Amino acid sequence: MSRVLDLCAIDAGQTDTRYIAFDGGRELLSGHTERGVINILLAGAEESLRKNLATILDSLHSRLGNCTFRVISAGYTGIAREREEYGVVLTLLAETFPASKIVLDSDMVTAHAANFEGKPGIVLHAGTGAFAYGVDQNENRMRTGGWGYLLGDQGSGFGLGLAAVRAALGAWERTGPPTDLKDELLRFFEIEDPQTLKTVVYRRGFQRRRIAEFSRVLLDHAASGDAVAGEIICEGAEHMAKLAEPIVKELHFDTPEIALAGALYTSRGMYFEKTMELMRHRYGKEVKIRLGEKSPLQGAVWLGLNELSADHA
Numbered sequence: 001m002s003r004v005l006d007l008c009a010i011d012a013g014q015t016d017t018r019y020i021a022f023d024g025g026r027e028l029l030s031g032h033t034e035r036g037v038i039n040i041l042l043a044g045a046e047e048s049l050r051k052n053l054a055t056i057l058d059s060l061h062s063r064l065g066n067c068t069f070r071v072i073s074a075g076y077t078g079i080a081r082e083r084e085e086y087g088v089v090l091t092l093l094a095e096t097f098p099a100s101k102i103v104l105d106s107d108m109v110t111a112h113a114a115n116f117e118g119k120p121g122i123v124l125h126a127g128t129g130a131f132a133y134g135v136d137q138n139e140n141r142m143r144t145g146g147w148g149y150l151l152g153d154q155g156s157g158f159g160l161g162l163a164a165v166r167a168a169l170g171a172w173e174r175t176g177p178p179t180d181l182k183d184e185l186l187r188f189f190e191i192e193d194p195q196t197l198k199t200v201v202y203r204r205g206f207q208r209r210r211i212a213e214f215s216r217v218l219l220d221h222a223a224s225g226d227a228v229a230g231e232i233i234c235e236g237a238e239h240m241a242k243l244a245e246p247i248v249k250e251l252h253f254d255t256p257e258i259a260l261a262g263a264l265y266t267s268r269g270m271y272f273e274k275t276m277e278l279m280r281h282r283y284g285k286e287v288k289i290r291l292g293e294k295s296p297l298q299g300a301v302w303l304g305l306n307e308l309s310a311d312h313a
Contacts, residue, residue: 002066002067002068003064003065003066003067003068004067004068004069004070005021005022005023005028005064005067005068005069005070006022006023006024006069006070006071006308007021007022007023007069007070007071007072007073007301007304007305007308008020008021008022008056008060008069008071008072008073008097008100008304009021009022009072009073009074009297009300009301009303009304010053010056010072010073010074010075010093010297010300011074011075011107011110011295011296011297011300012049012052012074012075012076012077012089012107013077013107013127013128013296014077014127014128014129014158014208014209014212015127015128015209015212016032016033016034017032017033017049017052017053017056018030018031018032018295018297019031019032019056019059019060019297020297020301021060021064021069022301022304022305028064029059029060029063029064031056031059033051033052033055033056046088046092049089049092050092050096053092053093053096054096056096057096057097068097068099068100069097069099069100070100070101070308070311071100071101071102071103071304071307071308071311072093072097072100072101072102072103072304073103073104073300073301073303073304073307074089074093074102074103074104074105074300075104075105075106075107075109075110075111075296075297075299075300076089076104076105076106076107077106077107077129078106078107078129078146078148079104079105079106080106081105086104089104090102090104101307101311103300103303103304103307105303107296108123108125108131108133108143108146109133109299109303110296110297110299110300110303111123111125111133111261111262111292111295111296111299112133112134112135112299113299113300113302113303114261114292114294114295114296114297114298114299114302115259115261115292115293115294115299116135116257116259117302118306120134120135120136120137120253120257121134121135121253121256121257121258121259122134122244122247122248122256122257122258122259123258123259123261123292124240124243124244124258124259124260124261124275124292125261125262125292126155126156126157126236126240126260126261126262126263126264126265126271126275127156127157127262127263127264128156128157128158128209128212128263129145129146129148129149129153129156129157129158130145130146130152130153130154130155130156130159130239130240130243130262131143131144131145131146131243132144132145132243132244132247133146133247134244134247134248134251134256135251136251136252136253137252137253137254138252140251140252142246142247142250142251143247144243144244144246144247145243149162149208154235154236154239155236155237155239155240155243156212156236156264157212157213157215157263157264158208158209158211158212158215159236159239160212160215160218160219160232160233160236160264160271161211161212161213161214161215161218162211163218163232163235163236164181164214164215164217164218164229164232165185165197165211165214167179167181167228167229167232168181168182168184168185168194169185169194169197171228172185172194176228177227177228178228179221179226179227179228179229180221180224180226180229181217181218181221181226181228181229184217184221185197185214188213188214188217189210215264218232218233219233219264219269219270219271222270223269223270233270233271233274234274236271237271237274237275237277237278238278240275241275241278241279241282242282244258244279245282248283248286248287255286255287255288256283256286256287256288257287257288257289257290258279258287258288258289258290259290259291259292260272260275260276260289260290260291260292261291261292261293261294261295262292265291265292266291266292266293268291272291276289
């Protein structure tokens with residue numbers, strides 16, 4: 001006989017897919033898959049998400065026994081209710097969890113829910129990708145960024161990592177200024193010659209998150225005083241600071257509150273401090289800026305628990 005549990009929340013991001021199960025107000029288990037998703041309409045993306053969901057379901061059953069959930073609450077990168085990809089993801093979730101009520105929205109919405117819990121504010125998110133998303137006191141909504149690695153994401157982990165790789169190659173070819181990133185490139189990608197990097201990156205199956213992970217090396221060298229690394233950090237932080245500006249100007253807040261969220265900010269390191277400095281310079285005392293400590297997965301949990309409460313009301 002199948003157990004009926006309260007909630008499974010899922011965050012399908014660019015780097016991986018994370019999940020957490022709740023029942024009776026307490027966490028039962030959590031985990032993640034190794035595969036991320038960019039856009040469900042890309043070749044192979046639908047099958048990748050289907051595999052991720054099957055992996056999650058197998059894990060839930062192996063650790064909790066035969067069970068179903070009252071609510072599945074999911075955030076998916078880059079979707080919107082009015083676009084085609086929303087329906088595709090919704091269908092896959094419904095096929096995997098046929099007995100559950102599905103709550104689905106974009107990772108922008110879940111990131112905002114995590115850090116504002118239904119209150120007005122702006123989340124400025126720098127993870128593998130980058131975006132700003134605001135909800136004002138009249139429940140008007142606006143987003144900037146979130147265009148993906150080809151069209152945007154300059155201040156994201158991928159954007160910073162790619163800029164660092166390019167700077168390292170420039171140093172090797174002497175078409176750019178010298179930087180210690182040159183030697184770090186070989187160590188990080190485990191190659192003996194920069195020419196080999198082309199083969200590694202364009203090989204079938206290469207994970208773009210490896211480029212994003214190189215941003216960690218960049219941050220370390222920027223903190224150690226590498227001038228080229230520091231310049232890349234400043235440019236990325238300037239881009240992030242600009243993302244929030246249209247939302248601050250066009251939505252209606254008594255005092256706009258901006259939460260800096262995502263993996264590049266939660267460590268409170270140099271990137272967080274530089275973004276804060278640039279935002280204070282840009283906005284002055286007009287806004288309140290703080291760390292957004294909670295993840296989109298926690299936002300999916302919050303939305304799911306709200307749905308459960310509404311059902312029980």
